[in-house]
Amino acid sequence: MLLCLTANHQNASFDLLEKLSIGAPAAASDLVAGSAFVSGAVVLATCNRFEAYLDIDEPLTGSSAVAVESTIDAMSSASGVLPEELRKSVKVITGDAVAGHLFSVTAGLESVVVGEDEISGQVGRALEAARVSGTATSTLDTLFQTATRTSREVKNHTALGGAGRSLVRLALELASSRVTDWSKTRVLLVGTGQYAATTLGALRDRGATDVRVFSPSGRAAKFASKYGIEFETSLSEAIADSDVVLTCTSTLAITPADVPNDNRRLVIDLGLPRNVDPAVATLAGVELLDLDLISRHAPVEALTAATDARALIGDAAASYLSAATVEPAIVAFRSHVFDLLDAEIERAQRRSGDSTDTVAALRHLAGVLLHGPSVRARTLAREGRGGEFVAALDALYGIAPEAVIHPLVTATDSSDADDLAV
Numbered sequence: 392m393l394l395c396l397t398a399n400h401q402n403a404s405f406d407l408l409e410k411l412s413i414g415a416p417a418a419a420s421d422l423v424a425g426s427a428f429v430s431g432a433v434v435l436a437t438c439n440r441f442e443a444y445l446d447i448d449e450p451l452t453g454s455s456a457v458a459v460e461s462t463i464d465a466m467s468s469a470s471g472v473l474p475e476e477l478r479k480s481v482k483v484i485t486g487d488a489v490a491g492h493l494f495s496v497t498a499g500l501e502s503v504v505v506g507e508d509e510i511s512g513q514v515g516r517a518l519e520a521a522r523v524s525g526t527a528t529s530t531l532d533t534l535f536q537t538a539t540r541t542s543r544e545v546k547n548h549t550a551l552g553g554a555g556r557s558l559v560r561l562a563l564e565l566a567s568s569r570v571t572d573w574s575k576t577r578v579l580l581v582g583t584g585q586y587a588a589t590t591l592g593a594l595r596d597r598g599a600t601d602v603r604v605f606s607p608s609g610r611a612a613k614f615a616s617k618y619g620i621e622f623e624t625s626l627s628e629a630i631a632d633s634d635v636v637l638t639c640t641s642t643l644a645i646t647p648a649d650v651p652n653d654n655r656r657l658v659i660d661l662g663l664p665r666n667v668d669p670a671v672a673t674l675a676g677v678e679l680l681d682l683d684l685i686s687r688h689a690p691v692e693a694l695t696a697a698t699d700a701r702a703l704i705g706d707a708a709a710s711y712l713s714a715a716t717v718e719p720a721i722v723a724f725r726s727h728v729f730d731l732l733d734a735e736i737e738r739a740q741r742r743s744g745d746s747t748d749t750v751a752a753l754r755h756l757a758g759v760l761l762h763g764p765s766v767r768a769r770t771l772a773r774e775g776r777g778g779e780f781v782a783a784l785d786a787l788y789g790i791a792p793e794a795v796i797h798p799l800v801t802a803t804d805s806s807d808a809d810d811l812a813v
Contacts, residue, residue, distance in 0.1 A: 392447040393534065394455055395484040395492060396462055399440045399501075403480035405642040407472055409608070411441040414470030416517070419443075419526045422465040428458045431528030433535060434466075435496075435517040440510075441466075441481070444493065444535075446528040459483055490534060491708040497538040498545040500700055506551040509585035511542045534711070541707040548703065550696035559586075559593045562637075562659050562685050569657050569678065570635065573598040579623065579633035580604045581666065582640035583614035590639055590661070591618055605629050607643045627651070635659065638666035647671055661685075713772040719792040720781045721765050727790050732757050 398408065419432040422443075431446035443462050447454055463481070467474040484492050492501075497514045499506045518535040521527035527535075545551055570576050578599050580587055583606040594602055604611045605623040615622035623629035626643075630636055631651045638645065639661040646668045650656065652675055660667040660681040672679035736750055768780040784790040 392455070393485070393489045393530065394445045394447055394458060395489050396443040396445075396459060396481045397441065397484060397492070398477075398480045398482070402482060403441070405608070407476065407480055408437075408441055410470040410472050411466060411477075412436045415441060415443070415466045416520060418465045418469035419521060420524045421469075422462060423526045425465070426458065426461040428454045429461060431521075431531045432462075432526045433517050433521040433531050435514060437513055440496075442493075442496070444489070444531060446530050455483075455485060487708065487712060490537075490711050491704060493534060493538045494541045494704045494708055495701070497542040498551070498700055498704060499542070500545075500551075500697060500704070506546075506696065506700075511539065514542075515539055533715075537707070537711050541704060544707070545700045545703055549699040551700045558682075558685065559590050559661065561688060562661060562680060563593055563597055565680060565685060565688060566635065566657060566659060567597070574600055576601065576635055577633045578602045578635045578637060579629050580620075581626075581636065581638040581643060581645075582606065582662075583608065583610040584639070586639045586661070587614065588618065590637060591620070594637075603629060603633075607640060630656075638662050640666055644668055645671060647674055650674055650677060652676065713777055714769050715772075717768045717772040717777040717780055720777075720784055720790075721768055723790050723792040724764065724784055724788070725761055727788060728757055728761055729754075 398411070413436075415436040416434045419434045422432050423429050428447050429445050430448040433444045435442040435444075443466065445458055445462065447458050463474055463477050466472070467477050493514075495501050497511050499508065499510050514535065518527060518532065521531065567573070573594070576599060578594060578601060580591060580594070580602055581604075582590075583604060587604070591602060591604075603621045603623050604615050604618075605626055606614065607626075611622035611624070626645070627649050630645070630649055631653065633656070634654070635657045636645070636650075637659045641662065643662075643666050645658070645666060647670050650658070650671055655676040656678075658667055658671055658677060658679045660679065662682075665681065667679060667681065669679070669681070671677055732753060736753065739749075764780075768777065771777055771780050781792065784792075
């Protein structure tokens, strides 16, 4: 059975998420080694998102609750976050929602900026780290690989692949009706994630040269050094020295108190949730462009991209779940055939001695004969007919899988928000 613990900027503080991003990934090995229920774990932790995907060994009454508590204790110990604080901040996802949630996260649908690419790489690195540490079970490996493939499908077959970048450029197009000359405009960029880097590129394409960066996480200096710009350490002073303020972070909220009433100023809020208090728009000389306003000017394709992507993800999650239901039956069928083969080989060897070439040929033949039914079983599962394969095995061979275990059972929750690394 699969289970996911998730916390993000909507239900946890930035400080908590930052601590988890540093300490939690290394705790997966201790979690698996020290728990009687958790057979595998993959931990995804950035400064704005924490996810622990667990493979629960025995779906007994109460095992999920025990696994949750074990995970909280392990992550708390590794990150220095109090268990009760972590317990209040995480949401637990089980059932069908686990696959759908991970697929949606990996495709960038739950990101602050919908469709951003950074999260897909983070998901891949989380799986690789689990493989290296030995905590990635075959179930988790399949789940994460399917999530990555689904993310590529979403990017290739919907408009979501370019939605984030086009949204930035659309915002700057709208801003250009207020900005006479970008090369003479003082721009403050708030945020240091991948989306901020994309925004900086779009600003430079517009001709902006005076761009400075501020980060609530203290990463402005590193970002500035990487991209050849200046950084600021005081938000209010940086705003006072800017003509355009462009925000693309997660937890920062610019209030009217942060914005001086000394000049005309354009504030562009690309954050989700909002980075800027709407009351800022009431200040004299200040104009606020937020996602609501920008989206009204977006092409229909950009507005429908997320809807199209969610439909694709829903199909992928359903396919994953259906296919998983026949895997125990396929394993039982293969075991049955190879057990028969081993018995026949043993009898033949007792009569006529060893024949390595013959044994190898027979095993290869068995594999070839099993391939077709295995593929057909997975196809039937995707069509919702997996039970037919299980019934056929019972009718033809008397094979009954020990347990056709659904890796996902009844959903209890579905947290849905992701953030950019800032």
